[in-house]
Amino acid sequence: MEINTDAQKIEEILTRSVDTIYPNKEKFEELLKSGKQLRIYMGIDATADYIHLGHSTNYIMLKRLHNLGHKIIVLIGDFTAMIGDPSDKTSARVQLTKEQVQENLKTFKEQIGKILNFEDTENPIEFRFNSEWLEKLTFKDAVELASHFTVQRMLERDNFEKRIAENKPLYVHEFFYPLMQGYDSVALDADVEIGGTDQTFNMLAGRTLLKQYKNKEKIVVAGTLLENPITGEKLMSKSLGTGIGLNETPNEMFGKVMALPDEVIIQCFIDCTYLKMDEIEKITQQMKEGTNPRDFKLQLAVELVKMYHGENEAQKAKEYFINTFSKKQTPDEIIELKPTENNIVAVLLEAGFVDSSSDARRSIEQGGVKVNEQKIDSFDYEVDVGDVVQKGKRFFVKIV
Amino acid sequence: MEINTDAQKIEEILTRSVDTIYPNKEKFEELLKSGKQLRIYMGIDATADYIHLGHSTNYIMLKRLHNLGHKIIVLIGDFTAMIGDPSDKTSARVQLTKEQVQENLKTFKEQIGKILNFEDTENPIEFRFNSEWLEKLTFKDAVELASHFTVQRMLERDNFEKRIAENKPLYVHEFFYPLMQGYDSVALDADVEIGGTDQTFNMLAGRTLLKQYKNKEKIVVAGTLLENPITGEKLMSKSLGTGIGLNETPNEMFGKVMALPDEVIIQCFIDCTYLKMDEIEKITQQMKEGTNPRDFKLQLAVELVKMYHGENEAQKAKEYFINTFSKKQTPDEIIELKPTENNIVAVLLEAGFVDSSSDARRSIEQGGVKVNEQKIDSFDYEVDVGDVVQKGKRFFVKIV
Numbered sequence: 001m002e003i004n005t006d007a008q009k010i011e012e013i014l015t016r017s018v019d020t021i022y023p024n025k026e027k028f029e030e031l032l033k034s035g036k037q038l039r040i041y042m043g044i045d046a047t048a049d050y051i052h053l054g055h056s057t058n059y060i061m062l063k064r065l066h067n068l069g070h071k072i073i074v075l076i077g078d079f080t081a082m083i084g085d086p087s088d089k090t091s092a093r094v095q096l097t098k099e100q101v102q103e104n105l106k107t108f109k110e111q112i113g114k115i116l117n118f119e120d121t122e123n124p125i126e127f128r129f130n131s132e133w134l135e136k137l138t139f140k141d142a143v144e145l146a147s148h149f150t151v152q153r154m155l156e157r158d159n160f161e162k163r164i165a166e167n168k169p170l171y172v173h174e175f176f177y178p179l180m181q182g183y184d185s186v187a188l189d190a191d192v193e194i195g196g197t198d199q200t201f202n203m204l205a206g207r208t209l210l211k212q213y214k215n216k217e218k219i220v221v222a223g224t225l226l227e228n229p230i231t232g233e234k235l236m237s238k239s240l241g242t243g244i245g246l247n248e249t250p251n252e253m254f255g256k257v258m259a260l261p262d263e264v265i266i267q268c269f270i271d272c273t274y275l276k277m278d279e280i281e282k283i284t285q286q287m288k289e290g291t292n293p294r295d296f297k298l299q300l301a302v303e304l305v306k307m308y309h310g311e312n313e314a315q316k317a318k319e320y321f322i323n324t325f326s327k328k329q330t331p332d333e334i335i336e337l338k339p340t341e342n343n344i345v346a347v348l349l350e351a352g353f354v355d356s357s358s359d360a361r362r363s364i365e366q367g368g369v370k371v372n373e374q375k376i377d378s379f380d381y382e383v384d385v386g387d388v389v390q391k392g393k394r395f396f397v398k399i400v
Numbered sequence: 401m402e403i404n405t406d407a408q409k410i411e412e413i414l415t416r417s418v419d420t421i422y423p424n425k426e427k428f429e430e431l432l433k434s435g436k437q438l439r440i441y442m443g444i445d446a447t448a449d450y451i452h453l454g455h456s457t458n459y460i461m462l463k464r465l466h467n468l469g470h471k472i473i474v475l476i477g478d479f480t481a482m483i484g485d486p487s488d489k490t491s492a493r494v495q496l497t498k499e500q501v502q503e504n505l506k507t508f509k510e511q512i513g514k515i516l517n518f519e520d521t522e523n524p525i526e527f528r529f530n531s532e533w534l535e536k537l538t539f540k541d542a543v544e545l546a547s548h549f550t551v552q553r554m555l556e557r558d559n560f561e562k563r564i565a566e567n568k569p570l571y572v573h574e575f576f577y578p579l580m581q582g583y584d585s586v587a588l589d590a591d592v593e594i595g596g597t598d599q600t601f602n603m604l605a606g607r608t609l610l611k612q613y614k615n616k617e618k619i620v621v622a623g624t625l626l627e628n629p630i631t632g633e634k635l636m637s638k639s640l641g642t643g644i645g646l647n648e649t650p651n652e653m654f655g656k657v658m659a660l661p662d663e664v665i666i667q668c669f670i671d672c673t674y675l676k677m678d679e680i681e682k683i684t685q686q687m688k689e690g691t692n693p694r695d696f697k698l699q700l701a702v703e704l705v706k707m708y709h710g711e712n713e714a715q716k717a718k719e720y721f722i723n724t725f726s727k728k729q730t731p732d733e734i735i736e737l738k739p740t741e742n743n744i745v746a747v748l749l750e751a752g753f754v755d756s757s758s759d760a761r762r763s764i765e766q767g768g769v770k771v772n773e774q775k776i777d778s779f780d781y782e783v784d785v786g787d788v789v790q791k792g793k794r795f796f797v798k799i800v
Contacts (some may be wrong), residue, residue, distance in 0.1 A: 018664055033429075082540075084544055084747065100445055134539060135538070135539075135540070137538065137539035138533075138535070138537065138538060138539065139534060139537035139538065139539065139541060139542045139576075139580075140482075140535070140538060142539045142542045142573075143483055143573045143576050144573075146571065146572035146573035146575070146576065147571050147572070147573040149571065149572045150552075150569045150570055150571055151555075151560075151564070151570040151571070151572055151574075151575070152567075152569065152570065154563065154572060155551075160551075164551070164552065167552075169550045169552065170546070170550055170551040170552065171546065171549065171550055171551070172546035172549045172550065172551055172554060172579075173542075173543045173544075173545075173546035173547040173549050174551075175546075175551070175575070176539075176542070176543050176546065179572075180539075314569070
């Protein structure tokens with residue numbers, strides 16, 4: 001494989017959406033310029049059924065590295081998902097069953113495939129599951145892994161420290177998570193691991209193990225997290241069930257982007273789109289000079305929907321948004337629908353408000369569906385001509 | 401199996417050499433009086449090649465329970481020996497190889513067999529190895545086991561707390577030890593576990609697990625440790641390599657008992673002999689009234705050598721002790737030996753100063769062997785008639 005060592009492209013990889021590189025930026029730069037094909041991976045646990053924009057940042061990094069010719073490995077933590085990463089929480093995570101994990105996994109590849117090209121045959125992207133090696137480990141292997149870490153080092157983890165300080169139980173098995181994620185690096189014989197800053201501790205555990213087991217120095221790239229720069233709040237969290245999923249419908253995605261606070265627009269452009277940095281710089285400048293942030297938010301929403309649903313859907317979603325939410329939701333101006341069936345579930349599907357019948361039923365169950373401003377609680381409800389069907393706060397359709 | 405529920409015998413079991421019973425003495429008493437056959441075990445790690453008097457205390461307890469008709473299990477920690485119990489140390493233990501453990505195991509059964517009757521066919525004593533189940537555990541099982549304990553609880557262990565306070569490294573794998581010992585209880589489906597007080601934490605871990613896995617309440621009997629009541633010093637420690645081994649020669653054992661400080665005589669009678677408590681009470685009384693403790697130490701030495709080598713050897717060892725060490729080591733009065741070979745190694749063996757040729761060579765290497773008050777440093781040294789051969793401080797023989 002011919003490795004591209006274009007200095008500008010390397011510079012973008014070394015800086016865009018990057019928080020910290022271990023041991024340092026120079027070491028990674030040297031490797032990228034060496035012309036050697038590197039084995040680079042990012043792991044994700046199958047603890048929910050969607051990938052969100054926060055993850056997309058890292059997959060975009062991987063895409064840039066794939067474009068340079070490096071070997072990319074998408075690792076699915078199907079084994080680790082059963083344990084639960086205590087990283088971004090201050091309580092022990094619920095352990096998932098194998099079945100729950102399998103269910104969550106179903107559409108992962110398809111979602112990630114919207115960013116990474118799994119069809120590339122010249123330099124195929126590996127798609128791996130960590131159950132492949134972690135299931136084979138014995139109790140003795142676990143002891144061996146653990147012997148490379150002190151309890152003191154484990155307790156230095158921010159969230160562990162916090163739990164201890166707050167007298168909240170910290171379970172011994174939670175120490176196993178960094179060991180497992182660390183062992184992934186060994187099993188994959190990785191040169192580089194990419195992840196969010198919340199994964200730094202786990203990724204560095206892998207650096208320690210790779211050094212011990214193979215005397216190899218793994219590069220760790222800790223990418224920026226999508227956070228509100230004012231409140232410090234995390235915008236996307238799989239474990240909290242928040243964020244914008246890559247599998248959302250164009251209208252949902254568009255609406256959610258428009259609901260983001262103005263202060264995160266620039267970060268979203270940098271982390272989640274392919275827009276060039278100089279163009280993003282121009283937007284920053286224009287906002288400073290007083291242009292309404294809403295205009296750029298619309299541009300961001302179009303960019304994002306385009307990435308995951310194509311240009312056509314992006315324009316339709318924009319129109320839809322302007323016709324409904326943006327025009328203060330006056331029912332007179334809402335889109336009209338002549339449904340083929342009158343059943344409420346079918347109508348929600350045809351309107352494009354939901355992805356599936358079960359999604360529709362869930363919305364009804366949660367009280368999120370109204371007809372003429374009255375909540376619907378039966379899946380068998382039949383609509384009539386003239387009815388206004390509403391899902392959530394933003395989606396309206398008039399039956400004609 | 402007919403279970404003996406003799407109240408006096410039960411009372412001795414509940415009190416003699418017992419420090420604490422968990423959850424309480426009454427619960428154990430109730431079980432012992434129920435007439436039900438109990439599954440009772442004690443585990444020992446094969447981390448050294450000898451069993452010492454400190455262990456004998458627990459095996460004597462097991463013998464008393466075996467005499468009542470209960471099912472006794474002698475558990476050998478061949479798997480745990482490879483990990484190392486951090487119990488009685490303030491630094492991480494060296495992990496042993498499988499070969500080292502096998503070597504240490506060779507004579508274990510024989511040594512324990514001097515106390516417990518492995519020949520009993522009516523109520524056979526089980527002899528088990530924990531590799532049987534611990535080797536089969538997976539990483540996932542380890543996670544499951546660990547999920548029943550908090551880090552906080554682990555850190556409450558005396559010696560862990562101490563290591564943290566002293567900024568000494570505490571390794572994560574050391575947390576695994578209590579989990580493994582605890583799982584032994586589950587695998588053996590034990591009703592009762594017996595061990596020294598230094599094992600309390602590990603034994604209670606097993607109590608927790610048995611409750612979780614089988615909803616069974618295991619009794620834990622923490623036996624007293626052989627300690628100097630004045631200095632608090634532990635008299636026997638396998639991991640420190642000190643103490644009096646059950647496999648020592650009659651003369652060695654006798655000499656070592658005589659070297660014990662006076663203040664531990666009574667405790668040794670209670671913990672290591674079958675002497676009745678009222679007789680021990682009488683000895684205590686006589687010592688208070690001024691009888692020379694040396695007389696009782698001689699009695700203790702005779703009792704102990706008798707237990708492991710028989711009455712005849714005990715008397716011979718007593719005579720030997722009196723003829724050498726006790727009579728201020730005057731070479732004129734020492735025992736005479738007409739060796740069949742003149743080689744120093746052979747002479748040491750024939751004199752009964754060592755157990756094996758390698759033992760003899762080790763003594764020579766360590767500078768512990770003298771001929772006519774000159775240190776010997778060659779294994780090929782030949783003795784002559786009239787020579788006085790000396791091993792250590794107490795063993796002399798005159799070549800005739």
